[in-house]
Amino acid sequence: MNKLRHSLTLFGFTGPYCRGEMDLEQCIAKAKELGYDGIEMVAAQMMPSYPFSDPKWNHYFRSLCKTYDVKPVCYSAYIDQGLRSDRDLNEREILQFTLNDLEAAHDMGFEICRSQFSISPKVMERALPYAEAYGIHLAIEMHAPHTPSTPIWQEYLELFQKKNSPYLGIVPDYSSFMKTMPATYLDTTPEGEEKEIKKKLVNDFNNMTSAETLYTEAKALGNAGKTFVDELFSLGHRENVEYDGLREFLPYTKYVHGKYYYIDEGLHCSCIDFPKLLKMLKDMNFDGYLCTEFEGNKYSPHIDDIEQIRRHLKMTDAIWEKL
Amino acid sequence: MGNARTLSTGIIKQLYAGNKALGYSFDIYFDYYRGTYLSCIEALEVTVDGQDIPQEDMVFCVNGKRFLIDQLKDMYMEYWFIEDPASIIVYTEEPLAPGGHDVDIHLICRVPYSGYNGSYFSDNIYASGVLTLEGGVGHE
Numbered sequence: 436m437n438k439l440r441h442s443l444t445l446f447g448f449t450g451p452y453c454r455g456e457m458d459l460e461q462c463i464a465k466a467k468e469l470g471y472d473g474i475e476m477v478a479a480q481m482m483p484s485y486p487f488s489d490p491k492w493n494h495y496f497r498s499l500c501k502t503y504d505v506k507p508v509c510y511s512a513y514i515d516q517g518l519r520s521d522r523d524l525n526e527r528e529i530l531q532f533t534l535n536d537l538e539a540a541h542d543m544g545f546e547i548c549r550s551q552f553s554i555s556p557k558v559m560e561r562a563l564p565y566a567e568a569y570g571i572h573l574a575i576e577m578h579a580p581h582t583p584s585t586p587i588w589q590e591y592l593e594l595f596q597k598k599n600s601p602y603l604g605i606v607p608d609y610s611s612f613m614k615t616m617p618a619t620y621l622d623t624t625p626e627g628e629e630k631e632i633k634k635k636l637v638n639d640f641n642n643m644t645s646a647e648t649l650y651t652e653a654k655a656l657g658n659a660g661k662t663f664v665d666e667l668f669s670l671g672h673r674e675n676v677e678y679d680g681l682r683e684f685l686p687y688t689k690y691v692h693g694k695y696y697y698i699d700e701g702l703h704c705s706c707i708d709f710p711k712l713l714k715m716l717k718d719m720n721f722d723g724y725l726c727t728e729f730e731g732n733k734y735s736p737h738i739d740d741i742e743q744i745r746r747h748l749k750m751t752d753a754i755w756e757k758l
Numbered sequence: 759m760g761n762a763r764t765l766s767t768g769i770i771k772q773l774y775a776g777n778k779a780l781g782y783s784f785d786i787y788f789d790y791y792r793g794t795y796l797s798c799i800e801a802l803e804v805t806v807d808g809q810d811i812p813q814e815d816m817v818f819c820v821n822g823k824r825f826l827i828d829q830l831k832d833m834y835m836e837y838w839f840i841e842d843p844a845s846i847i848v849y850t851e852e853p854l855a856p857g858g859h860d861v862d863i864h865l866i867c868r869v870p871y872s873g874y875n876g877s878y879f880s881d882n883i884y885a886s887g888v889l890t891l892e893g894g895v896g897h898e
Contacts, residue, residue: 449791453840454763479792483839515870517878518795520831551871 439713439755441748442508442690442724444475447740450732452481459496463503469741470748473508474500475549475726478539479515486515486532488539496543508724509547509606509690510540514554526558533562533573541569547690548573549606552587556594559603566602572689573603579610580669583680595687604687608728609694609707612681615641615671617696617706619735632656633663640667641705643674671706682715689723691716696731697738698746702753710754717758725751763789765861765887767843772854772891779853783819784861784889785843790881793840794867796825796833800880801866804846807859811848820844858888 443466451457457465459481466474478485484492500507514532516524524532533550540548548566550559552575559573566573577588595603616637624630632655640649646668653660698704716725727747731738764787773780788794802818804811813827820838824847838844865883872879 446791453789453791455766455841458841477792480840483841485793485837485839513792513871515795517868517870517873518797519834520797553871 437720437722439751440473440722440724441471441751442473442475442726443469443471443744444477444509444511444692444726444728445481446475446477446511447727447729447744449480450740460499463499463505467503467505469744471505471727473506473724475509475511476507476545477511478536479513482539484539486535488535488542490542493539493542500544507544507546509549509726510536510543510545512536512540512548512550514551516553526555526561529554529558530561533558534565537562537565537569537571537573540571546572547606549690550575552576552581552591556587556590559591560594560598563598563600563603567600570602572601574606574688574690576606576608576692577611577684578608578692579613582611582672583677583684588684592683595684601689604689605684606690606692607681607684607688608692609709609712610670610692610730612676612678612712613671613707614673614676615706616667617731617734618699619697619731619738622735629656636663637667640664640671640673676708678711678715681712685715685719685721688721691721691723691725692728693725693747693751694728694730695743695747696729696734698743698750702746702750704750709751710758713751713754714758717755727751763787764863764883764885765889768887768889769892770854770859770861770889773847779851781815781847781849782854783845783847785845786863786885787843788838788840788865789883789885790840790867794838795870796820796830796836796838798868798870799830799865800868801864802827802830803864804848805860805862806848815849817847817849818844819847854891856891858890860886861889862886 445462448457448462452462463474514529533554536548548571550573554575562573581588620637621630621633624633636649636652649664650661653664656663695704695707727744729740729743731743732740766787767785770782770784772782804816816827818825818827818830821836825833863885867881867883869879869881
């Protein structure tokens with residue numbers, strides 16, 4: 436049985452890194468200490484030469500990975516479409532940024548370049564010969580609020596099917612497949628009557644109460660009630676999680692963002708069905724990487740992120756071994 | 759994002775041209791989770807000791823280069839990395855008094871990957887600190 440390979444996105448160390456408490460080397464060392472085989476790096480966050488490739492710095496980066504025996508797996512790129520003040524970037528510009536990213540990723544030893552869906556199918560197709568030449572899997576991330584049925588993703592699926600190349604694909608983020616609201620969703624809401632109403636709404640939402648009933652209940656929050664319930668439905672897909680839609684994209688997937696917001700002491704994540712999602716990977720003989728992407732501080736700023744990272748590793752390994 | 763790192767050096771420096779007081783400068787970090795292109799800086803307002811600094815008296819320095827504030831919008835290939843401090847020079851012939859100075863910053867930054875066709879989110883970053891004149895008397 437093949438073991439599940441784990442990658443850690445260094446983005447998980449944003450807090451201490453941006454406060455100057457940890458540098459790149461310490462982030463890489465920590466990833467190794469926590470037991471990860473590979474790492475993901477967000478270039479706009481940690482690469483000083485961004486958006487360009489600097490061979491000297493790239494050499495430094497490769498030497499850090501060698502020192503700590505950690506594989507550079509995924510280079511994460513942004514499509515900074517709005518960077519100019521006068522207009523959006525055009526196709527040629529988006530292609531150039533992508534070529535710069537592919538070159539940097541290759542020089543740093545990465546296998547995967549994760550870009551954003553705003554790259555457009557046309558630019559992705561133009562970039563394919565370069566991705567092939569560099570031997571890099573150019574992938575775009577499917578992330579909430581998108582799901583497989585979002586129209587642009589169907590355009591991408593057609594491209595992937597047409598080209599059928601190992602150098603084009605997607606990184607599915609499990610935020611697109613969230614069933615119910617995370618356990619910590621209301622952690623920053625101050626105690627009081629409003630919180631009690633919201634707690635009941637979230638609980639009822641998680642228990643499949645009809646939309647009609649929820650909107651009626653939400654009137655107790657006044658004008659903010661509808662917005663609150665709208666957001667629940669945009670993030671939590673309940674019985675409508677698009678597992679079949681995801682299955683169509685899995686042949687083009689080498690890297691998965693195992694997004695989560697909270698794992699309890701019993702190693703259970705209530706809002707995302709990891710057993711079901713990991714079974715889908717096992718069934719297709721997935722030999723890529725599952726990335727630990729913890730975003731729980733969004734809802735619970737003081738949570739112990741290192742402990743949450745440890746739980747993700749243990750939970751996903753335990754699930755995989757039982758499959 | 760918080761503003762803890764923005765003015766974290768705690769220092770302000772007097773600048774001279776020969777013996778003539780030229781102005782002063784202080785370092786500023788971009789306290790965010792990634793860097794920004796200078797062209798994404800939609801506003802940069804600085805207040806020192808309660809006085810709003812006129813835009814044309816300020817120069818923004820990063821990557822070994824200097825930019826007037828109204829040039830920033832055109833600097834779309836200039837990137838301010840989060841580990842690199844930029845600095846702000848304020849030109850004034852009035853020398854800074856010794857001790858601490860209250861500095862307030864307000865930055866508005868467009869998030870360039872957040873939308874399409876010209877409609878993007880902008881983040882407001884506020885930071886305040888007491889910066890002590892380097893070489894002068896002041897508190898920690």
